[in-house]
Amino acid sequence: xxxxxxxxxxxxxxLAVAIHEHRLPPGTKLNEDEVGEIFGVSRTVVRAGLQxxxxxxxxxxxxxxxxxxxxPSVREAREVFEARSxxxxxxxxxxxxxxGKADIAKLRAHVEAEHAALAEGDDGRALHLSGTFHTEIxxxxxxxxxxxxxxxxxxxxxxxxxxxxxxxxxxxESHAHDALIRALESGDADEAxxxxxxxxxDLYTSLDLRDAPSQPRTLKEALTG
Amino acid sequence: xxxxxxxxxxxxxxLAVAIHEHRLPPGTKLNEDEVGEIFGVSRTVVRAGLQxxxxxxxxxxxxxxxxxxxxPSVREAREVFEARSxxxxxxxxxxxxxxGKADIAKLRAHVEAEHAALAEGDDGRALHLSGTFHTEIxxxxxxxxxxxxxxxxxxxxxxxxxxxxxxxxxxxESHAHDALIRALESGDADEAxxxxxxxxxDLYTSLDLRDAPSQPRTLKEALTG
DNA sequence: TGAACAAGCTTCGTATACAATCAAAGGCAA
DNA sequence: TTGCCTTTGATTGTATACGAAGCTTGTTCA
Numbered sequence: 001x002x003x004x005x006x007x008x009x010x011x012x013x014x015l016a017v018a019i020h021e022h023r024l025p026p027g028t029k030l031n032e033d034e035v036g037e038i039f040g041v042s043r044t045v046v047r048a049g050l051q052x053x054x055x056x057x058x059x060x061x062x063x064x065x066x067x068x069x070x071x072p073s074v075r076e077a078r079e080v081f082e083a084r085s086x087x088x089x090x091x092x093x094x095x096x097x098x099x100g101k102a103d104i105a106k107l108r109a110h111v112e113a114e115h116a117a118l119a120e121g122d123d124g125r126a127l128h129l130s131g132t133f134h135t136e137i138x139x140x141x142x143x144x145x146x147x148x149x150x151x152x153x154x155x156x157x158x159x160x161x162x163x164x165x166x167x168x169x170x171x172x173e174s175h176a177h178d179a180l181i182r183a184l185e186s187g188d189a190d191e192a193x194x195x196x197x198x199x200x201x202d203l204y205t206s207l208d209l210r211d212a213p214s215q216p217r218t219l220k221e222a223l224t225g
Numbered sequence: 226x227x228x229x230x231x232x233x234x235x236x237x238x239x240l241a242v243a244i245h246e247h248r249l250p251p252g253t254k255l256n257e258d259e260v261g262e263i264f265g266v267s268r269t270v271v272r273a274g275l276q277x278x279x280x281x282x283x284x285x286x287x288x289x290x291x292x293x294x295x296x297p298s299v300r301e302a303r304e305v306f307e308a309r310s311x312x313x314x315x316x317x318x319x320x321x322x323x324x325g326k327a328d329i330a331k332l333r334a335h336v337e338a339e340h341a342a343l344a345e346g347d348d349g350r351a352l353h354l355s356g357t358f359h360t361e362i363x364x365x366x367x368x369x370x371x372x373x374x375x376x377x378x379x380x381x382x383x384x385x386x387x388x389x390x391x392x393x394x395x396x397x398e399s400h401a402h403d404a405l406i407r408a409l410e411s412g413d414a415d416e417a418x419x420x421x422x423x424x425x426x427d428l429y430t431s432l433d434l435r436d437a438p439s440q441p442r443t444l445k446e447a448l449t450g
Numbered sequence: 451t452g453a454a455c456a457a458g459c460t461t462c463g464t465a466t467a468c469a470a471t472c473a474a475a476g477g478c479a480a
Numbered sequence: 481t482t483g484c485c486t487t488t489g490a491t492t493g494t495a496t497a498c499g500a501a502g503c504t505t506g507t508t509c510a
Contacts, residue, residue: 007493032462042495043462051273055280064462064501079370086311086371145304146311149374232463257492267465268492289471289492455508463500470493477486 011039011049019058019069020131020158021124026071030059056152058159070159074209077160081204084153087146088134089197092180094141096192099184103140107181110136114177131158133177137196140184157203164207176202233273236264240274244283244294245356245383246349251296255284281377283384295384299434302385306429309378310422312371313359317405317421319366321414328365329410335361336402356383358402362421365409382428389432401427 015035018024036046050067053059057076060068072080095103110133117126131154138147176199183192240260243249261271275292278284282301285293297305320328335358342351356379363372401424408417 044494044496047462048273048276051276052280055277065503066462076370079368082368083312083371083374086315087308090311143304143307145301145378146308149308153370269464269466272492290473291492451510453508453510456506458503458505460503461501463498465496465498467496468494470491472491473489475486475488478484480481480483 008045008048008052011035011041011046012052014039015049015053016056016058016155017128019053020128020155022127022158022162023124024069026069026159026163028069030067030069032066057156070156071163072156072160074164076156077164077207077209080153080156080160081200084150084157085197085200085204087150087153088137088200089193091138091141091143091146091150092184092196093189093193094143095137096184096187096189098142099140099187104181104185107133107136107140107177107184111177111181127158127161130177131155137180137184160207164209166208233270233277236260236266236271236274237277239264240278241281241283241380242353244278245353245380247352247383247387248349249294251294251384251388253294255292255294257291282381295381296388297381297385299389301381302389302432302434305378305381305385306425309375309382310425310429312375312378313362313425314418314422316363316366316368316371316375317409318414318418319368320362321409321412321417323367324365324409324412329406332358332361332365332402332406332409336406339402352383352386355402356380362405362409385432389434391433 015024015030024030030050032043032046032050035050036043039046050059050061054061054067057072058070060070062068110129114126114129114133117123117129134154135147135151138150141147176195179195180192180199183195240249240255249255255275257268257271257275260275261268264271275284275286279286279292282297283295285295287293335354339351339354339358342348342354359379360372360376363375366372401420404420405417405424408420
């Protein structure tokens with residue numbers, strides 16, 4: 001508690017990571033006083049952070065009711081992946097044309113860390129790393145504007161996975177990311193685009209877009225864990 | 226003044242329209258007290274609105290300095306149109322497959338209003354309508370997520386136009402929007418996609434991406450006008 | 451026994467107050 | 481006169497206080 005955080009951006013970031021790592025399940029109430037106490041800031045700062053997350057569709061702000069971790073609908077889930085399918089393949093293509101040795105190394109380290117997290121059973125962290133991998137691609141493509149959209153879509157995808165994905169065992173155990181790195185390394189733009197496209201399709205078809213379970217926990221437990 | 230506005234969303238919306246209509250040029254300082262007085266709300270509400278606009282890249286929030294209407298860089302200008310070229314053509318295709326009579330009528334009315342505004346010399350309003358036309362397409366395509374992105378990109382495009390577009394005379398005098406409506410009406414998806422793509426390219430190539438002028442005005446004058 | 455109403459409590463929405471920071475103006479010395 | 485430093489004014493960042501809205505729970509009446 002009282003981790004003494006400066007500024008609303010940091011609050012938003014910490015909450016976003018917790019959401020992305022499934023430590024804060026969809027539907028969780030985010031009490032302003034409680035969050036403020038945990039981070040050692042006043043409600044003013046917390047509110048600003050929550051508003052930022054609301055803009056990113058990570059939390060739902062209900063008037064006079066409070067903030068809740070968002071629960072994307074089936075419709076929204078489809079739209080998110082539709083948007084990703086428009087943005088990411090072309091971005092992967094661009095990245096293939098620009099990726100340097102340093103970029104490739106960074107991506108490899110990224111996948112490395114993801115596998116390590118999986119190995120030690122930290123599924124949440126693995127999922128988060130798996131997501132930021134996509135953001136990294138956009139960064140390599142030197143498209144900050146698109147990268148920001150993708151970052152948001154990836155976060156929302158994490159919520160969608162929390163709600164609609166049952167077979168977590170296969171959590172990105174697919175070697176799509178490895179294949180993507182190889183395509184980027186060899187500068188094969190067509191291949192990179194194709195791999196990304198099929199990777200996204202894989203993700204999408206592995207969703208069970210029918211029901212919406214959820215298992216809430218206490219806020220403090222999730223955040224300090 | 227003291228138009229007695231409720232909530233930060235309304236403040237953000239009014240400022241966004243003013244920016245979109247070029248009544249608030251890039252670089253304009255948005256003083257919190259001043260904006261609050263104009264709308265009859267406290268700084269708390271104004272700040273929330275400004276944060277929202279910052280998230281949409283319409284204003285720049287500089288720590289301890291205040292809020293300023295954003296001045297997109299040349300790099301950002303390119304990225305915005307790159308993103309639009311990824312999202313909008315495909316969305317226009319979708320819209321062509323879904324557009325009903327009511328949708329077409331609404332679009333026609335939209336273009337109508339745009340021409341009327343041009344006729345009476347209200348270039349700002351014409352520009353705004355020209356932009357929301359694109360948002361409307363996304364709405365018809367029933368893609369709210371993508372529509373939100375496009376809305377943001379359109380607003381940013383307006384700032385880009387304010388900075389980098391000299392030949393305002395040709396302000397969407399092109400009949401691209403008419404052609405688009407015809408394609409949607411006949412359900413010709415290929416044509417809709419092609420027209421949108423070339424329309425965006427037209428816009429992009431009409432920019433002079435070299436310098437960045439600006440002519441500030443007083444805040445109150447722009448908002449109450 | 452069950453449903454409806456009401457009182458109390460919790461939580462949010464907004465305003466205001468105070469502290470921190472920055473920028474510009476003024477003074478001093480070279 | 482010019483350059484630098486100090487000081488002062490203005491504006492933002494954060495905290496807190498107060499009013500409003502919603503949820504909960506306990507009671508009452510059918």
